[in-house]
Amino acid sequence: MQEDIDLALEAAEEGMQNSIVHFQRELLKIRSGKATPQMVADVKVEYYGMPTPLNQVAGIKTTDARTLVIQPFEKKMVSVVEQALYAANLGITPQSDGEVVRMVVPPLTEERRKQLVKQASGFAEDAKVSIRNSRRDAIQEVKAAVKEGYPEDAGKRSEQTVQELTDKYSKQVDSIFAKKEEELMTV
Structure with a gap:
């Protein structure tokens, strides 16, 4: 039973990491006025x-x-x-x-910069939704294990671990987005 919980936590963390990687790839496609x-x-x-x-x-x-x-x-x-x-x-x-x-690469207008920040914000929100979906899946597996006889206090600790992972990766998304926003708004 503990192995199933550990696998669910690993799968959740891997899903969250993949969300970050995908988010970073999407941001690379946004042209910031600099040639790359x-x-x-x-x-x-x-x-x-x-x-x-x-x-x-x-x-x-x-x-x-x-x-x-x-x-x-x-x-x-x-x-x-x-x-x-x-x-x-x-x-x-x-x-x-x-x-x-x-x-x-032509310089970006102020209006275009704002559009690009909005687009990057959408990518950030998509990444956070994906992270929350990974959290939801892991918590559902933990709750199912508790119903099957897994100790309730251990289940609560596992849920807390999943929430900590979610917070960690959500903060990473915010940090990455803030850097991209600064890069886009710098003339």
Whole structure:
């Protein structure tokens, strides 16, 4: 019986950790006015008939805070990379000089910054809901075990442990969101 409770607690913590990881991945997709290689991480390029991640056919680097430079490993891939970036609809027009593709990230307006903070806030709330769902599932398993004969005081301690995990991961979400909000609102 104790093993079942321990498994439920581990599953809850793992679910909460996964919520944090997913939240961080979603935040990476929000463009903050700064050029980062993660902006084009999901772009696929047609390479010898196969959709291939951009970072496998080109070097991606930032030359300054607002310029992303993509240099294909093969010169003939420049136009293919440029077309893939157009098709990705990132909101930034790629510019090619025949050897590299440059993407200049325009500065964000105040209104757009507020929209992005709102979007990040939505991601934070989704992460918290996911954390609470993990808590709910674990507590249901503990209550079911108590009904089957697991000691009630041990069940209460297990529920308290689940609540402490929930609080810990919810605070992490708040902390991560606060950093992203500050990054977005900094001009």
